[in-house]
Amino acid sequence: MLDLESRARIVGRRLRPRRLYNWELSAGLTIVGLLLLAALLAPYLAPYQPNQVSVLDSLQPPSWHHWMGTDFVGRDVWSRVLYGLRIDMLVVAVITYLGLIVGVVVGTVAGYVGGWLDAIIGRLADTVIAFPFIVLVLAVIAIVGPGLKGVAIGVIIAGWALYARLARSEMMVLREQPFMMATKALGYSHLRAIFRHALPNLVRTSLVYSTVDVVVNMLVLAGMSYLGLGQQAPGADLGSIIASGQGYLLSAWWITTIPGAVLVLFGFGVSLIGDGVTRGGLAMEAL
Amino acid sequence: MLAYVARRVGISLVQLLLLAFLAFSLIHFVPGNPVSTMLGPRATPAEIKLISDSLGLNRPLPSQFWLFLEHLVTGHFGQSFTFSQSISSLIGQRLVPSLALIAYGTLVAMVIGVPLAILAALRIDRPVDHAIRIFTTVSFAMPTFWSGLVLAVVFALKLHWLPISGYGAGFWGIVRSLTLPAVALGLSLLAVIVRTLRSSIRHVLSLEYVEATRARGFTTWRIMAHHVMRNAVMPTVTVLAVNVGFLIGGTVVLEQVFQIPGLGTLLFLAVEQRDYPLVETLAVLAGSVVVFLNLATDLLQFVVDPRVRPGVHSA
Amino acid sequence: MTQLLRIEGLRISFAHRTGSTDVVRGLDLEVNQGETVGLVGESGSGKSLSCRSIIRLMPPHATMSATRVEFEGRDVLGLSRTELRAHRSRNVGMIFQDPFSCFDPTKRVGEQVAETLRVNVGLDRDAARERALALLASVDIDRPEQRFRAYPHELSGGMRQRVMIAIAISAGPKLLIADEPTTALDVTTQAQILALIEQLRRESEMAVLLVSHDFGVIAQACDRVAVMYGGHVVEAGPVDEVCAQPRHPYTRALLESIPSVESAGRRVRRAGIPGQPPNPAELGPGCPFAERCAHVRASCREVDMSLIRVTEGHLTACPVVADSLGAVATGVRP
Numbered sequence: 001m002l003d004l005e006s007r008a009r010i011v012g013r014r015l016r017p018r019r020l021y022n023w024e025l026s027a028g029l030t031i032v033g034l035l036l037l038a039a040l041l042a043p044y045l046a047p048y049q050p051n052q053v054s055v056l057d058s059l060q061p062p063s064w065h066h067w068m069g070t071d072f073v074g075r076d077v078w079s080r081v082l083y084g085l086r087i088d089m090l091v092v093a094v095i096t097y098l099g100l101i102v103g104v105v106v107g108t109v110a111g112y113v114g115g116w117l118d119a120i121i122g123r124l125a126d127t128v129i130a131f132p133f134i135v136l137v138l139a140v141i142a143i144v145g146p147g148l149k150g151v152a153i154g155v156i157i158a159g160w161a162l163y164a165r166l167a168r169s170e171m172m173v174l175r176e177q178p179f180m181m182a183t184k185a186l187g188y189s190h191l192r193a194i195f196r197h198a199l200p201n202l203v204r205t206s207l208v209y210s211t212v213d214v215v216v217n218m219l220v221l222a223g224m225s226y227l228g229l230g231q232q233a234p235g236a237d238l239g240s241i242i243a244s245g246q247g248y249l250l251s252a253w254w255i256t257t258i259p260g261a262v263l264v265l266f267g268f269g270v271s272l273i274g275d276g277v278t279r280g281g282l283a284m285e286a287l
Numbered sequence: 288m289l290a291y292v293a294r295r296v297g298i299s300l301v302q303l304l305l306l307a308f309l310a311f312s313l314i315h316f317v318p319g320n321p322v323s324t325m326l327g328p329r330a331t332p333a334e335i336k337l338i339s340d341s342l343g344l345n346r347p348l349p350s351q352f353w354l355f356l357e358h359l360v361t362g363h364f365g366q367s368f369t370f371s372q373s374i375s376s377l378i379g380q381r382l383v384p385s386l387a388l389i390a391y392g393t394l395v396a397m398v399i400g401v402p403l404a405i406l407a408a409l410r411i412d413r414p415v416d417h418a419i420r421i422f423t424t425v426s427f428a429m430p431t432f433w434s435g436l437v438l439a440v441v442f443a444l445k446l447h448w449l450p451i452s453g454y455g456a457g458f459w460g461i462v463r464s465l466t467l468p469a470v471a472l473g474l475s476l477l478a479v480i481v482r483t484l485r486s487s488i489r490h491v492l493s494l495e496y497v498e499a500t501r502a503r504g505f506t507t508w509r510i511m512a513h514h515v516m517r518n519a520v521m522p523t524v525t526v527l528a529v530n531v532g533f534l535i536g537g538t539v540v541l542e543q544v545f546q547i548p549g550l551g552t553l554l555f556l557a558v559e560q561r562d563y564p565l566v567e568t569l570a571v572l573a574g575s576v577v578v579f580l581n582l583a584t585d586l587l588q589f590v591v592d593p594r595v596r597p598g599v600h601s602a
Numbered sequence: 603m604t605q606l607l608r609i610e611g612l613r614i615s616f617a618h619r620t621g622s623t624d625v626v627r628g629l630d631l632e633v634n635q636g637e638t639v640g641l642v643g644e645s646g647s648g649k650s651l652s653c654r655s656i657i658r659l660m661p662p663h664a665t666m667s668a669t670r671v672e673f674e675g676r677d678v679l680g681l682s683r684t685e686l687r688a689h690r691s692r693n694v695g696m697i698f699q700d701p702f703s704c705f706d707p708t709k710r711v712g713e714q715v716a717e718t719l720r721v722n723v724g725l726d727r728d729a730a731r732e733r734a735l736a737l738l739a740s741v742d743i744d745r746p747e748q749r750f751r752a753y754p755h756e757l758s759g760g761m762r763q764r765v766m767i768a769i770a771i772s773a774g775p776k777l778l779i780a781d782e783p784t785t786a787l788d789v790t791t792q793a794q795i796l797a798l799i800e801q802l803r804r805e806s807e808m809a810v811l812l813v814s815h816d817f818g819v820i821a822q823a824c825d826r827v828a829v830m831y832g833g834h835v836v837e838a839g840p841v842d843e844v845c846a847q848p849r850h851p852y853t854r855a856l857l858e859s860i861p862s863v864e865s866a867g868r869r870v871r872r873a874g875i876p877g878q879p880p881n882p883a884e885l886g887p888g889c890p891f892a893e894r895c896a897h898v899r900a901s902c903r904e905v906d907m908s909l910i911r912v913t914e915g916h917l918t919a920c921p922v923v924a925d926s927l928g929a930v931a932t933g934v935r936p
Contacts (some may be wrong), residue, residue: 267428
């Protein structure tokens with residue numbers, strides 16, 4: 001079964017031409033693009049109001065009228081998923097990229113300036129990274145109070161550190177590069193040197209990493225909402241919809257299963273984009 | 288070597304201190320007054336002041352921090368005001384289920400992940416490799432609470448193989464009750480293990496000494512088991528230690544799903560009840576576990592890799 | 603002399619993004635029992651890959667094909683996986699250029715010798731240890747018990763190469779492939795290792811295929827030599843004869859670039875030959891040396907390479923030189 005020799009097979013194994021077509025990227029962009037479109041067009045796509053209660057229609061299985069069935073008070077799951085996806089995607093995008101901006105700026109400055117500022121920021125970032133992510137978010141929620149605001153603050157407080165570490169270490173390498181030396185020699189100011197010339201180089205790495213972060217943040221957000229600490233009733237997001245179906249697992253599997261599958265699809269799509277970008281990036285280097 | 292160990296331990300101590308400082312400063316620098324959040328909107332200023340005083344929140348910050356540190360170092364974490372119990376005894380009661388779940392989840396991830404990683408590394412860029420990557424990507428994107436629920440529906444509610452929730456008695460009772468959450472936890476960790484291990488196996492396979500063992504006519508099995516894995520696992524162990532934070536996070540949510548009386552449930556209750564001393568303590572504890580494990584793996588390098596040990600047989 | 607190894611029409615190519623590149627393009631080679639044959643050429647000439655073809659040890663993305671690869675009359679290309687393992691473990695031993703990277707860094711060297719004995723010879727643990735110690739002693743390692751317990755990084759380069767040799771000869775192979783065995787070593791150690799290989803060859807009557815870029819090493823150690831250039835053997839024959847009367851412009855240039863053949867251990871200075879070694883991807887038909895050759899003719903770039911007999915056992919691929927000697931093309935393989 002495990003066969004090292006196959007790598008050295010003798011008689012004329014034709015190596016397939018290297019794929020130039022990056023299926024990961026295309027598939028990922030398609031999935032995420034469709035989900036994004038669905039979220040943006042939620043008001044037009046949703047056949048019902050997400051919070052429209054109709055007790056007579058409660059716990060209906062998926063049908064033509066209710067594609068994803070209805071929940072225990074007869075709300076249309078498909079409509080709720082659309083609106084839930086809308087709010088989740090918005091929140092995740094905001095918290096991930098706010099964290100990225102904060103982290104990259106802090107890390108870049110630290111790496112460029114060096115000295116004690118760098119030492120403090122570096123240690124601080126390491127410490128934040130050492131904290132279990134969800135525990136930190138929970139601690140923040142304990143202070144700020146439940147709701148999306150608490151989750152958002154928590155995720156940003158926890159999330160900036162990895163970007164800062166990435167940007168800082170890249171900046172330290174970059175600082176010694178000839179073109180950065182050149183900006184100094186040309187008499188550019190520090191800020192100009194950092195923002196015009198170094199930042200574009202640093203941001204690329206962070207953007208690639210952010211594809212992982214988006215998935216993780218989405219899972220954390222859903223988890224917090226599932227625990228009742230994120231999106232508050234009656235507003236729906238995917239995590240809270242899943243939680244609302246937990247009591248009906250046997251009689252109405254669709255309430256829990258389908259929103260979760262949408263979450264998985266989103267995470268899968270974003271990860272594929274990340275893979276595609278990484279692969280594309282490596283291919284560039286090889287050229 | 289001693290110098291290295293001392294330096295490494297020093298770094299960890301600094302990190303622990305910063306960790307405590309961070310947990311401490313959260314309460315003071317994050318928007319929102321913890322005491323008024325805790326007491327709800329109908330609390331009078333007098334009540335708020337009373338509770339704040341009892342928590343020492345009106346003392347100067349440095350002395351508050353000092354007190355907090357003292358508590359942490361001595362292990363006398365103080366009293367939880369929602370459970371009216373000492374925090375240390377609360378933690379003591381709930382430590383084992385959480386540790387068991389984390390260990391079991393890691394085990395599941397290893398049992399599934401290691402063979403997959405080996406297979407993927409030996410069949411790099413072939414259909415099997417792609418299939419494994421898609422599988423692990425999907426498992427990574429699954430919320431643990433959701434996969435836990437799905438597993439519970441299938442294996443507990445439909446098939447009745449395993450209990451749906453709770454924490455069993457006796458070794459096998461515990462194993463049975465923790466199996467579903469451990470699988471959910473393991474699935475979320477799978478991607479990390481498979482990816483790291485796959486690339487480090489791939490690296491080791493490209494080394495010359497592997498070619499030399501192949502030239503000796505050894506079987507693939509022998510080469511993998513005796514010569515490749517030993518040198519390929521260390522990066523994965525390091526990554527696992529880094530990801531313990533991730534595991535702890537998964538545990539917090541999963542303990543809620545499966546009603547396991549562990550630290551995760553305790554943290555959740557503490558957050559819900561705004562029991563700050565308890566939240567603070569649990570947060571520092573969780574962070575310390577990560578710091579200690581990172582330290583342990585770094586020191587483990589010495590045991591595994593003779594190259595970083597001082598030479599005894601120098602030529 | 604009995605023939606041990608016979609390679610005909612060996613081609614090795616690397617697959618890459620846009621297709622594949624032939625690195626070895628029709629190599630012929632023969633090794634008789636008990637003799638030492640040198641394979642000499644610049645880096646990139648395909649010599650290391652060629653010698654690996656004997657045990658079908660190809661790197662990823664490389665494929666080999668050949669009209670014939672026979673070892674003791676058996677077709678190596680047709681061996682099943684199990685037969686191939688037996689072939690690698692018993693018939694052929696191999697040592698490599700860098701004796702450090704060829705060891706598992708986390709295992710004691712003695713155990714690596716003993717492991718080979720357990721697996722390939724079938725000895726039990728104690729017997730393997732015993733025999734490993736004897737082997738270490740036979741490759742002139744003093745205090746074998748102590749070295750047995752050393753880790754690879756704790757040994758010197760020469761010592762490591764000795765252990766590597768011990769592993770290679772542990773199953774009593776009929777052929778020892780030595781791929782640049784002395785390149786990573788200093789001059790004194792180099793001579794010792796070559797002497798050790800020669801001594802072992804005489805004692806056990808195994809054949810040696812010595813691959814090197816260093817004509818000095820080859821001249822010192824070999825009976826016959828095959829000169830490789832651009833994936834071809836361009837000249838082959840008895841070492842003395844090839845050195846005294848090289849019949850290919852490349853061999854001539856190679857020999858001229860070393861001050862004296864006697865000064866073994868001196869490296870070939872590539873600067874001595876004008877131009878660059880060929881890029882396999884850019885080679886067309888005809889003689890690969892044409893670009894750098896002083897005697898080039900128009901036909902050199904068109905006619906396929908084939909070996910022409912100069913004297914009995916001495917072959918050249920250069921028709922220009924052969925013409926001047928009045929030799930005729932033969933079907934005889936080197």
